[in-house]
Amino acid sequence: xxxxxxxxxxxxxxxxxxxxxxxxxxxxxxxxxxxxxxxxxxxxxxxxxxxxxxxxxxxxxxxxxxxxxxxxxxxxxxxxxxxxxxxxxxxxxxxxxxxxxxxxxxxxxxxxxxxxxxxxxxxxxxxxxxxxxxxx
Amino acid sequence: xxxxxxxxxxxxxxxxxxxxxxxxxxxxxxxxxxxxxxxxxxxxxxxxxxxxxxxxxxxxxxxxxxxxxxxxxxxxxxxxxxxxxxxxxxxxxxxxxxxxxxxxxxxxxxxxxxxxxxxxxxxxxxxxxxxxxxxx
DNA sequence: ATTGAGCTTGTAGTAGACTCTAAGGTTTTA
DNA sequence: TAAAACCTTAGAGTCTACTACAAGCTCAAT
Numbered sequence: 001x002x003x004x005x006x007x008x009x010x011x012x013x014x015x016x017x018x019x020x021x022x023x024x025x026x027x028x029x030x031x032x033x034x035x036x037x038x039x040x041x042x043x044x045x046x047x048x049x050x051x052x053x054x055x056x057x058x059x060x061x062x063x064x065x066x067x068x069x070x071x072x073x074x075x076x077x078x079x080x081x082x083x084x085x086x087x088x089x090x091x092x093x094x095x096x097x098x099x100x101x102x103x104x105x106x107x108x109x110x111x112x113x114x115x116x117x118x119x120x121x122x123x124x125x126x127x128x129x130x131x132x133x134x135x136x
Numbered sequence: 137x138x139x140x141x142x143x144x145x146x147x148x149x150x151x152x153x154x155x156x157x158x159x160x161x162x163x164x165x166x167x168x169x170x171x172x173x174x175x176x177x178x179x180x181x182x183x184x185x186x187x188x189x190x191x192x193x194x195x196x197x198x199x200x201x202x203x204x205x206x207x208x209x210x211x212x213x214x215x216x217x218x219x220x221x222x223x224x225x226x227x228x229x230x231x232x233x234x235x236x237x238x239x240x241x242x243x244x245x246x247x248x249x250x251x252x253x254x255x256x257x258x259x260x261x262x263x264x265x266x267x268x269x270x271x272x
Numbered sequence: 273a274t275t276g277a278g279c280t281t282g283t284a285g286t287a288g289a290c291t292c293t294a295a296g297g298t299t300t301t302a
Numbered sequence: 303t304a305a306a307a308c309c310t311t312a313g314a315g316t317c318t319a320c321t322a323c324a325a326g327c328t329c330a331a332t
Binding site (some may be wrong): 105 | 140180185187188191192193194195196197205206211214220221225227229231232234235237238239240241245246248249251261262263264265268269
């Protein structure tokens with residue numbers, strides 16, 4: 001099929017051309033193939049990769065952490081297991097922590113919407129902090 | 137009971153004095169009572185509030201968004217329901233989205249650790265992007 | 273009473289992550 | 303074929319969120 005130019009890639013990934021070049025300069029994206037004129041030519045793989053970066057950033061991971069996540073690569077033959085496993089497990093711990101905290105916030109927000117209009121709760125004042133207190 | 141000085145508060149909240157003053161300057165923290173000498177005197181409520189800020193930031197919310205979350209306040213009497221409810225529901229949508237994405241990442245990471253050492257999968261190369269592909 | 277830890281304000285500096293501009297070459301479309 | 307839309311690099315500028323002084327006051331402990 002046909003290649004993607006930087007503008008095509010940015011349109012499909014909630015980014016823009018400058019950001020994509022910036023990610024490349026930071027090593028998050030591989031240097032792509034170039035056309036004769038020097039235009040960057042991307043494959044579909046780049047779309048997945050950029051979308052992953054965008055999502056991971058939204059989760060609160062820094063670009064450095066995103067780079068680490070992307071670098072997790074198990075090669076069965078070269079058996080680089082040790083390091084990869086330790087790192088993946090650490091990231092799993094981070095993610096579980098985020099999941100717990102998000103779930104708490106969710107419960108708190110649900111209590112607020114409930115307290116708001118016609119809920120059972122008779123809260124005179126309901127804030128997210130009150131709601132969290134009642135949650136824990 | 138006794139008050140908390142800024143150092144006490146920072147020690148209990150994964151922050152430091154400068155950051156707390158910065159948050160105050162940005163309106164995330166109310167201006168606290170002052171001692172005769174002008175020292176900031178905090179209550180236990182401030183501990184909850186700062187801890188909430190720290191957690192929400194870790195979830196990828198910007199300070200602006202954290203301020204919005206903190207401002208969600210239902211007063212039964214003044215019934216400011218409409219706005220609060222709309223905003224809380226929007227934040228719930230954001231949080232659900234983050235939860236979904238985190239869970240996907242979690243599954244992917246688990247596949248990587250599994251592919252790593254002795255798992256059933258016969259992946260020659262396993263990266264987080266491959267794992268995510270197989271997940272979806 | 274004095275030393276050291278802790279607090280004050282104000283201002284400047286930094287790191288991370290973009291974002292924009294300039295000057296110019298390329299490709300597409302009317 | 304010429305305008306409009308797209309691409310290039312290099313470098314400067316911006317925004318967010320701190321972080322680090324400087325100069326000085328206060329509090330607790332020896």
